[in-house]
Amino acid sequence: MTMKAVFVGIDRHRSPDVPELGGAKRDATALWALFSDSVPGLASRLLVDDQATLAAVRDAVVGTLNDAGADDIAVVSFAGHGSPDGSLVLYDTEPTDLAGSALSMTVLAEAFRTTKARVVLCILDCCFSGHAPARVIETSATPRSAFALTGIFGEGRILLAACAPAEAAWEQPGTGHGLLTYATIEAMSGSVGAPVSFPAVADEIIRLTRVEATRIGVTQTPAFLGNVQGGLVFPALVRGANYAAAFPPVPVHRITGSFAELAGVGMPQEIVDGWSGVFPDGLNALQIKAVNEFGMLAGKSLLTFAPTSSGKTLIGELAAIRAVSAGKKAVFLLPYRAW
Incomplete structure (x- = not known):
């Protein structure tokens, strides 16, 4: 058994009409580093900002799922903007042409349906609809009920979505992470050496997300969908060499006053x-x-x-x-x- 993963995070986009974000790149980088430090033999790709074009992300995600064998586990993580019609907004997405330049959930659903992977874990830290100050692209004349999760979850297919379809996905002040990503990191870090099991850990991820949302005065209701017969066990995430290289400690410089x-x-x-x-x-x-x-x-x-x-x-x-x-x-x- 091997684990294959793709981590995508986009703060800055080619189009000036797409608002910048502050924590999506950090979300993807942190998850990539933690999984790389914790899962032996992990085959992974990290795509951030201008690397995360429609073609690159589609090829990485669909290719990873297509290449997965019957004993493999695939992890797909996306942090960034979502659109009300259920698409993922990528670096080169044009707001005036979402249908032609964003990644449709239909494409993802088909790849999830046809993959031979034993388990697919999908983490989506983005808004899909509703008026939101961050992580959402608004379009006109688009039904807000257009987004459907059908095909993304089911037996052996696990989806962690940041919020309900009409809610915003928020970033946490201080950590530079989305609430869902921060909760995922905290819950999957667990006790040193203790394995992390789905679906049990999902309850803690949801609890931490909702608690932190309440603390900062917003409402965010994450969703956990899907099932794995016999459960899914990951090593606890640990901060190792990859994490240290991606997030080196910032020293507190002391001065005398000059x-x-x-x-x-x-x-x-x-x-x-x-x-x-x-x-x-x-x-x-x-x-x-x-x-x-x-x-x-x-x-x-x-x-x-x-x-x-x-x-x-x-x-x-x-x-x-x-x-x-x-x-x-x-x-x-x-x-x-x-x-």
Whole structure:
């Protein structure tokens, strides 16, 4: 028996009309790394962002399922945008031509139906319908009931879907993962050395997803469908060499207060020089505390309460410039007037 897997995650798309995401690429990369570190002999592919074209994903998924033998287990994971008509939105999908440029569930269902694999596990962390602030592409004049799971699940076919057809799939603040993916990682990590069994672990995945959704004030109802006679057992997921390479620890840089030190942690030199000219005395105690004790320059979240003119704005500027310098985005909100 061998395990074959395809992990797909798309944050950025070729079309500027497709909204960017923040955690889909991380979802796919984390699952790929954890399965690679935990499953001996795993044959897997990871497709993210511009690698995840319609042709590449279709060939990888359909090819993996077609090549699977009667004793094999196949895992297919997708994180990204879904459309109300039940398609997966890929890197080169055009919103004006979903039928011709997105991956239809009909294609997946046929591949799932015809594969000789003993078991297929499909993890879909995306929205399929409904108005949502993330992970959904809206189209007009499309029935919201158009998406059907028929053919994706059944005996030997397991589907973990992030949410109900009319719900959004949300990302978890702080971890950079979708709620379903985060719950899957947590539940399948389990106790060290203890195997993970479906369908038993599905209950924990659903519970963790719903609990975290409630914690952040949203509703998300994941679905588990399908059955495996005799059950399906995976090794517990462990963080090994692949995970460490994909997600190296970010050190918390400690500073004494000189702006010159910031150039060594990724701040552009021209900005460091500008700050040094405006603030010749360097960072104040509040700003140093934000960096040294709260890991602000390491990407940690921080909420600062302090009196007017205590240096809060510069803390925000430090966080924003650090994020942009790392290839991320920053939104800076300022009051219209001070009170």
